[in-house]
Amino acid sequence: MEYKARFDLNAAMENWRSELAAEPNLTPEVRRELETHLSDLLAEFQRRGLNEEESFWLARRRVGHPQALGQEFLQANPTAVWRERVRWMAIAVLFVFLWSLTTNLLTRSVLSAIESRMGLQQRELSGSMPAQLASVLVRIVPLFALAFVLLRTDARSLGKLALVFQKRSRFVMGALGWLAIAESFNMRSGYNMRFSDITLGLASWPLALIGLIAWLMGPTPPGQSVRSESESAGPGLWPLAVIFVLAEFVGAIALWMGGVILFDIHYSAGLWPRMFFALQMPIIALAFVKTGAVTAEKFQRLRPLVLIWNLVLGALLTTPEIVSQLIMAAILQGFYELALLLARHWQRQSNGPVNVKL
Amino acid sequence: MPSKDMVAASSKPLLLSILAEGESYGYQIIQRVRELSGGEIEWNDGMLYPVLHRLERDGFVESEWKEAESGRQRKYYFLSASGREALQAERRQWLTVHNTLSKLWNIKPVSI
Secondary structure (H helix, E strand, O other): OOOOOOOOHHHHHHHHHHHHHOOOOOOHHHHHHHHHHHHHHHHHHHHOOOOHHHHHHHHHHHHOOHHHHHHHHHHHOHHHHHHHHHHHHHHHHHHHHHHHHHHHHHHHHHHHHHHHHOOOOOOOOOOOHHHHHHHHHHHHHHHHHHHHHHHHOOHHHHOHHHHHHHHHHHHHHHHHHHHHHHHHHHHHOOOOHHHHHHHHHHHHHHHHHHHHHHHHHOOOOOOOOOOOOOOOOOOOOHHHHHHHHHHHHHHHHHHHHHHHHHHOOOOOOOHHHHHHHHHOHHHHHHHHHHOOOOOHHHHHHOHHHHHHHHHHHHHHHOOOOHHHHHHHHHHHHHHHHHHHHHHHHHHHHOOOOOOOOO | OOOHHHHHHHHHHHHHHHHHOOOEEHHHHHHHHHHHOOOOOOOOHHHHHHHHHHHHHOOOEEEEEEEOOOOOEEEEEEEOHHHHHHHHHHHHHHHHHHHHHHHHOOOOOOOO
């Protein structure tokens, strides 16, 4: 009697495919190429008289560990890998935005239904502190719970989708952290439902745009990309998230000190959405430089334009009083300079010596 | 058997030279290297592709998905014009090293 479970080549191949797909540094085309290689190896081993199972495991070994392959591909072509990452970031941000919009509409309609049922004035309930807190919790808690579950559970029990998602979850987590920050600022600046939508909408479009550009650009044209060699697969979105959070906090503190304390100017809530673009300069610079869309030099050439734009924006955002206008412009310009410094650093970091492993 | 460093350093001239013979795909290239070196140079199969992709990114090779005689789709690589130039440069460098060592080891040098 045969007790051993029969080896299923198709299932084994399928499993191998999903392991490759889980590696964010391997683009679909690379995966297809590796698969043709595996098939060739399989055929060769079988020709030499090995059975299906032996051939498969040997071929699999010869092709290499998906994670090690991912590392190598990142070194060989970081721009392609970064395009894939930015794409996932954009997807995560858009997902969060849509989720937020949906839950917001739901809580708002529930609250206003209760208000009209109980004969309360509009916004009497929905404008109250506990209701605001509840609506923030309704938005954030399920997202974090979902991310937590997907990070913790055994991938196999959730199927292929989770396996793919698990590796990308850091991107999604970054987006969630960003949402939490945005929400906490909204709470402080006199919470207003519609404002929070505008904030999120405006804040997500640059990333979405970058994702779209990365998508449209497709595979790197030979010899045209930014020369970038040594870089570890490393921390993924985390540096991005940290920069973003820092930018938000520094921006908030600078505004607060420059405006409220020094000049007793109270900024309206509507100012924040307009500020978001400037605050996101570093994150935009990263995405552009890493995907090879723009070089740090081109970014630098934009300086005069950015300066004029910042002066205009500074004047628009503050009271008609020259000192605070200039302070605002200086803060905005500071973000651009920071972004430029980081862009140069990232590009330099990407121009290190080549380390070929074969 | 050559050391890891030697294998890594020779990967570029080897790949360019093999592709100079005509277009080829990853699996075939590895077979060819094994055959040429009498099994002395063993490339790690999966790691060949990052190197090929880097050469492609640098503009030395180009690639295209094509159907092989077996009916399977494969990604074929072929040398570009700048790849040919790069190969000449590599050739000069390797032969310079080769000739220097040859004199010390009393082997007949090759003309570059």
